[in-house]
Amino acid sequence: MSRTTERTAAVSGTPGQVQAAGPVAPPRVSARRRRPGVIALSLALIAAGGAGVAVLLLQVGHRTEVVTVVRDVQVGQVLTNDDLGKASISLDPAVKAVRADDLDSVVGKRAAVELRPGSLLAPSQVTKDSLVKAGEQLVPIGLKPEQVPATALVPGQKVELVHVPAQGQADTGKSSDASPQTIGGRVVKASGAAPGTGIVVVDVATSAEDGPTAAAWVSAGALRLVLAAPDGN
Template sequence: MSKTKERTGAATANSVPPQGGVAGPVAPPRVSARRRRPGVIALSLALIAAGGAGVAVLLLQVSNRTQVVTVVRDVQVGQVLTEQDLGKASMALDPAVRVVRADDLESVVGKRAAVELKPGSLLSPSQVTKDALVKSGEQLVPIGLKPEQVPATALIPGQKVQLVHVPGQGTGDTGQAGKPSGSPQETIAGRVVKASPAAPGTGVVVVDVATAATDGPTAAAWMSAGTLRLVLDAPDGS
């Protein structure tokens, strides 16, 4: 054997056997695109829009807040208001709600409470008055009403009433409803100043009624004799 063949055979024996053909370029891994559901996208957009609307509403409410006067202590009917009775608060209000604005606080200090004021409530212009609840030339008569004599309509300060004299039985010749025959019913015009809550146990309500000074003693006498009844006037005072 020739040397050339020996070298060729040795080279063949020492070479690495082929790997089944020539390898081509390696392709990158194939990534499948995730399908996006239209419903999820719509929900996401709706949530984003709702969040933006909520922020807008909050900002609008903050910008529209109003400084108002509040009541911080119990104030009885007729009591003169002081700065210690009042406070301030910032809140969003409906335009239909009538309140005293914080800038007008000084204008209500020194006025009287026309109704009983409770802590935590807003102060409205109708709840204060510059007039004394019992005016010059008037007297205050307390009227005690039994449960069956208390009107179902709430008694509020300023409400006009009539104090009616209803004579008892055995006081003379009487007609219908205890009224003496041929004589007009005696009445006294009055105005509610305050009405107390019903007393525990008895249910009696005491109503402070302002009358003319000349009528006060008569009304008190009727009350003492148990012949007085309280009648509400029409809302317009007629």
């Protein structure tokens, strides 16, 4: 057989011989069906997340102009423009602060509490009334550390000034079970404890008639301060 015939036979093949394999078809992959409910839930979550981010950005970006305290103001002191300033802050709705637009309405009023620089001014911290009213007198009372109530003394708190015998003096001529003399009063201001001694000075407003008596008790060391009931009784 000639070489030409052999090549032809090799190409065409003969019965019983295995023919060369053809191209292999890729495996069929069926498309996964997406359930409409899952798609709807995904879209809803994406929308909710976007709305939450938008609300957060709005809250962070919203700022309020408020009134601030720029220097120390004592209780009862009349507020001036020099005592107050303005600041733009992100204000929580639960925080009660005087808005900057209302600054003129608080100038000329009195501080109901001691004001510190850097703090926000709240409406409850100012009053248009004098802390010492007409017909009253102010009596300063020094209290030793053991005489200071554990409850904080705040302006407006009602107290009783109780007369007690001075140390080393006997209460002669009176029955031991007699009720002590008392004078009603109202706290105007309480200082911090003095360094070293711990003495706290409390300014108490009393009636003009009782003021001199209370001052005499203080001078004699025969006075104690007692907190009155919340309703004043």
